[in-house]
Amino acid sequence: MVANREGPASPGKHLVIIGAGPAGLTAAWENQRFGGTAVILERDPLVGGIARTVEHNGYRFDIGGHRFFTKVKEVEALWHEILTSDFIRVPRQSRILYRKKFFSYPLKPMEAFFGLGPFESFRCFLSYVAARLFPKTPEEDFETWVSNRFGQRLFSIFFKTYTEKVWGVPCTQIKAEWAAQRIRGLSLWKAVIHAFFKDPTIKTLIDKFDYPRLGPGQMWETFQRNLEERGSRVLLSRPVTGIHWKEGVGITKVEAESPAGAPEPYSGEAYISTMPIAELVAALSPAPPEPVQRAAERLRYRDFILVALMFEGEGFFTDNWVYIHSPEVEVGRIQNFNNWSREMVPREGVTCLGMEYFCFDSDEIWNRPDSDLIEQAKREIGVTGLVPSGAPLLDGAVVRMKKTYPMYDPGYRENVAIIREFLEAHLPNLQLVGRNGMHKYNNQDHAMVTGMYAVRNLYGARHDVWAVNVDEDYHEEVRELRDDNGTSAAP
Numbered sequence: 001m002v003a004n005r006e007g008p009a010s011p012g013k014h015l016v017i018i019g020a021g022p023a024g025l026t027a028a029w030e031n032q033r034f035g036g037t038a039v040i041l042e043r044d045p046l047v048g049g050i051a052r053t054v055e056h057n058g059y060r061f062d063i064g065g066h067r068f069f070t071k072v073k074e075v076e077a078l079w080h081e082i083l084t085s086d087f088i089r090v091p092r093q094s095r096i097l098y099r100k101k102f103f104s105y106p107l108k109p110m111e112a113f114f115g116l117g118p119f120e121s122f123r124c125f126l127s128y129v130a131a132r133l134f135p136k137t138p139e140e141d142f143e144t145w146v147s148n149r150f151g152q153r154l155f156s157i158f159f160k161t162y163t164e165k166v167w168g169v170p171c172t173q174i175k176a177e178w179a180a181q182r183i184r185g186l187s188l189w190k191a192v193i194h195a196f197f198k199d200p201t202i203k204t205l206i207d208k209f210d211y212p213r214l215g216p217g218q219m220w221e222t223f224q225r226n227l228e229e230r231g232s233r234v235l236l237s238r239p240v241t242g243i244h245w246k247e248g249v250g251i252t253k254v255e256a257e258s259p260a261g262a263p264e265p266y267s268g269e270a271y272i273s274t275m276p277i278a279e280l281v282a283a284l285s286p287a288p289p290e291p292v293q294r295a296a297e298r299l300r301y302r303d304f305i306l307v308a309l310m311f312e313g314e315g316f317f318t319d320n321w322v323y324i325h326s327p328e329v330e331v332g333r334i335q336n337f338n339n340w341s342r343e344m345v346p347r348e349g350v351t352c353l354g355m356e357y358f359c360f361d362s363d364e365i366w367n368r369p370d371s372d373l374i375e376q377a378k379r380e381i382g383v384t385g386l387v388p389s390g391a392p393l394l395d396g397a398v399v400r401m402k403k404t405y406p407m408y409d410p411g412y413r414e415n416v417a418i419i420r421e422f423l424e425a426h427l428p429n430l431q432l433v434g435r436n437g438m439h440k441y442n443n444q445d446h447a448m449v450t451g452m453y454a455v456r457n458l459y460g461a462r463h464d465v466w467a468v469n470v471d472e473d474y475h476e477e478v479r480e481l482r483d484d485n486g487t488s489a490a491p
Contacts, residue, residue, distance in 0.1 A: 012036025013458055016254050016266050018240050019274030021049025022444040023434030025223040026078070027272050027451035028232050034459055038232045039266055041256045043239035046217070047224045049274075049434075050304075050404055051444050053217025056397040058346030060215045061308045061337050061354050063401055065321055067092065068210040068219075070445035078448070082222050083212055088341060090211045093318055096158060098325045100385050103158070105323070116157070127151035143171035145179040161325045165332040166358045167302055167407065178408040178441060213343050216444075238264070240275060243283045250429035270458050271427075272451070274434035276301065276403050277419055292422045295415040299439060303366060304404035305357040307377035310395040314338055314351045316387050321354075329380040330365065331355045350394065355381065361402055370398040406439040420466075431457065433465060442469050 012035030020042035128151035212218035242255035281296035335354035355377040374396035433450035453463035
């Protein structure tokens with residue numbers, strides 16, 4: 001661990017960083033603490049990756065929603081260092097909509113009992129008892145992992161439909177690692193204990209979180225300005241088209257396409273990449289061995305469409321977002337941006353909702369005209385009953401995001417291992433960070449930690465970047481992230 005980052009004893013390094021999302025921008029910020037500079041190459045016209053905020057006719061909306069809560073105190077301190085007074089405190093509320101009834105998540109036993117009815121609740125209880133007495137083995141897929149903890153009946157009601165909307169494959173084809181990473185520590189038994197006995201050792205979800213008043217993109221746009229004021233360059237609309245390397249040396253230069261269409265070379269003392277691993281391997285010149293190429297081609301991603309609907313009226317529902325478990329509609333989740341920040345809408349008396357659709361870019365829905373998607377979203381919000389039938393629709397907008405979710409399907413771990421082995425042996429001046437850069441379903445705080453660790457490694461630390469978020473649970477059980485040596489992540 002580096003003792004003094006504010007006053008480096010030697011000049012800092014110049015880095016080439018691919019991607020201006022949370023991981024890439026944090027890496028550049030960490031490097032400037034050591035006195036270094038960076039050029040950050042971003043293929044899109046704005047920073048933030050999937051944590052960006054999109055503007056449309058005075059409305060602001062997020063790609064997926066981002067709560068600013070973390071167990072890593074250093075990340076929390078950095079957020080407030082960057083954004084200072086522009087954070088607001090937002091009440092946390094997310095619920096499941098099932099058969100037009102709301103259910104809390106995590107499940108509250110009495111609420112589930114009255115919502116499902118005594119007969120269905122009894123069936124769920126028997127299913128849970130059976131799962132505890134006779135758990136399925138091996139516990140390798142999402143369905144088995146959840147069913148062993150909640151019972152098959154509750155899995156079918158509250159997990160199966162939404163999860164298969166998100167991933168587009170049966171739950172038996174999703175590796176258990178994803179469940180362990182996202183819902184570790186939750187079980188029906190813990191929920192019952194906490195509901196009836198208020199056991200202080202049972203951790204619950206936070207009831208409030210920090211949020212930039214203009215959306216998460218405000219954070220990353222402020223990062224960008226601060227970095228540029230300190231000598232780094234954030235170059236937008238610069239998709240990387242070539243990564244040139246030499247045996248025994250590693251990467252020699254990165255080529256990115258300029259807005260004019262011409263390739264531009266960039267070189268540095270070290271390189272950090274957040275671009276999808278599959279795209280990185282495809283950009284290598286010379287091309288890696290065929291087994292590495294095939295491993296990259298087998299990695300799969302889930303894509304994302306946000307349809308923003310702007311209505312006259314407000315107060316439709318109080319949640320930040322609602323999970324839609326109804327199989328008769330394609331929408332998977334609905335955000336109410338008014339409930340994130342009042343400044344996400346241009347005036348009082350209007351509401352902006354985000355209808356989230358999960359798909360592959362080869363699916364028919366991906367290529368539908370925006371007007372058709374807006375009509376579909378309008379029809380489906382009516383089916384849910386979340387908006388009064390007479391509320392006038394004022395406007396609509398569509399945002400498409402490729403490779404939003406790296407898939408934890410069978411074989412992904414082995415494919416990533418093949419690629420890592422090649423890169424670590426032949427490109428020693430390259431480090432992979434971030435969600436798509438590592439093909440790991442990290443939150444933005446964990447992505448930031450990978451960026452911090454990668455830079456510190458360049459200055460003498462020995463962090464295992466791939467160990468970040470391996471043992472951390474998704475929900476808000478407050479503890480500091482530990483590095484690979486068992487010490488605190490904070491310097």
